[in-house]
Amino acid sequence: MSSSGNCHKVRLLIDYLKIPHEWIETDPRYGATKTAEFRQMNPNAHVPVVQLEDRTYLPESNAILYYLAQGSSFWPADKLSQARVLQWMFFEQYDHEPRIAVNRSIQSITNTLAERRAEHEANLPKGYRALGVMEDHLRTNEWFGAEQVSIADIALYAYTHVADEGGFSLADFPRIRAWLGRMEAIPGHTRMRL
Amino acid sequence: MSSSGNCHKVRLLIDYLKIPHEWIETDPRYGATKTAEFRQMNPNAHVPVVQLEDRTYLPESNAILYYLAQGSSFWPADKLSQARVLQWMFFEQYDHEPRIAVNRSIQSITNTLAERRAEHEANLPKGYRALGVMEDHLRTNEWFGAEQVSIADIALYAYTHVADEGGFSLADFPRIRAWLGRMEAIPGHTRMRL
Structure with a gap:
């Protein structure tokens, strides 16, 4: 959901790092995260969730940031x-x-x-x-x-x-x-x- | 504080890994985390906080776990x-x-x-x-x-x-x-x- 700060975190990093992606809008206000289909992606029923190259799903905004930042200057070395x-x-x-x-x-x-x-x-x-x-x-x-x-x-x-x-x-x-x-x-x- | 789960997380990992340490009991119920001295260690005024080998302080239980687990089997490789x-x-x-x-x-x-x-x-x-x-x-x-x-x-x-x-x-x-x-x-x- 574009008006969710947790989703916007992911948008910021993929924009800074120019990571190719498809953005699928999902609005929890209308129950979109409570469906069986969504819970297959994230049993905890929150946005954001990303689908990775190997088709597995990763939820939790800050865990997604960790994953996507590896190898970039947004994750420090020490x-x-x-x-x-x-x-x-x-x-x-x-x-x-x-x-x-x-x-x-x-x-x-x-x-x-x-x-x-x-x-x-x-x-x-x-x-x-x-x-x-x-x-x-x-x-x-x-x-x-x-x-x-x-x-x-x-x-x-x-x-x-x-x-x-x-x-x-x-x-x-x-x-x-x-x-x-x-x-x-x-x-x-x-x-x-x- | 030994009855705090956030503190117990740190105790579990240092016990599993046998990390030498000194445990200083601090009870937030009696204002011990609100003092100027404690805020020097953690401005966010929560336990736990650890002092590292170089004498710097690290707060947030889960960040402490991350730091102490590096190089051990409690932090996966991939x-x-x-x-x-x-x-x-x-x-x-x-x-x-x-x-x-x-x-x-x-x-x-x-x-x-x-x-x-x-x-x-x-x-x-x-x-x-x-x-x-x-x-x-x-x-x-x-x-x-x-x-x-x-x-x-x-x-x-x-x-x-x-x-x-x-x-x-x-x-x-x-x-x-x-x-x-x-x-x-x-x-x-x-x-x-x-």
């Missing part, structure tokens, strides 16, 4: 940098996505703000806490995880650059805004479409 | 198996831990079931859904991620083997129970202490 890239990708799935992406889904994707206002409000301080951890990291680092742009930056860019669509303002996060600008200067970059 | 190991580790942090570990924390660690009953109840079907995805995978696979035991199994073992402490019964998950038994047969294995 073990500690690799672990730090994964550190930020696990942070993204545990501390960032469940607040910032979920509020965007409530407010701008599924339009369920009226019935999920308490959840949306509870997510705001938790999402701002995650943004604070990112802003703090950028005081002394240009990128997340490695000395140069990596799949950790792609994973975190996906929902951060549309945080406003979930009610999060980046006004007090100048370093995050500057980092988003560095991401958007990479040749081949595309923003997400709503 | 790219697709590696991606599948990470696939299950991201599943663990996104779909499994927030339901199964959180309910255990509510019910058995922080003892806040009275005031968090609605959250606990909402987590039950989501946690059972995650357990169902695992049970389904074990129909045709002995392990998660690779052909042999890997850090994906360690990550998933941590909170699954104490799921009952969060109100989840494994009675209807015979394949998960058999897999837990395979994990517990590995030399050096330890169960978590409450």
Whole structure:
């Protein structure tokens, strides 16, 4: 689904690396990931899922990024940098996505703000806490995880650059805004479409 | 904290691999991860965090597993198996831990079931859904991620083997129970202490 940040992560990397692919649009809002056919591809019933050259399927956006980035500059060479890239990708799935992406889904994707206002409000301080951890990291680092742009930056860019669509303002996060600008200067970059 | 599954993941791997270490007990229930001193080690204020040989700190349980498993049989050699190991580790942090570990924390660690009953109840079907995805995978696979035991199994073992402490019964998950038994047969294995 093109308006899913988890799918957009994959789009960013395949665009940066110019990986030939076919993009098949799948909209979970209308049950497309709950069918028996889709569950054959991903029993966990989430997008994105990629079909590889050998026709096997690989789900989980951040695992797909790992696979596609091998041999490119988006996956660093040394073990500690690799672990730090994964550190930020696990942070993204545990501390960032469940607040910032979920509020965007409530407010701008599924339009369920009226019935999920308490959840949306509870997510705001938790999402701002995650943004604070990112802003703090950028005081002394240009990128997340490695000395140069990596799949950790792609994973975190996906929902951060549309945080406003979930009610999060980046006004007090100048370093995050500057980092988003560095991401958007990479040749081949595309923003997400709503 | 020895009763944290995220910390127990690290203990399991260092015990299996006999990695020399010093274990420093830190209890988030009493604010120990919120101090300025702890935030120097992990600005995200979670346990576990390891200090490496060069004195730098690495947080995020699953990133620590990645780092420590390099060069061992717990990290597979081929790219697709590696991606599948990470696939299950991201599943663990996104779909499994927030339901199964959180309910255990509510019910058995922080003892806040009275005031968090609605959250606990909402987590039950989501946690059972995650357990169902695992049970389904074990129909045709002995392990998660690779052909042999890997850090994906360690990550998933941590909170699954104490799921009952969060109100989840494994009675209807015979394949998960058999897999837990395979994990517990590995030399050096330890169960978590409450």
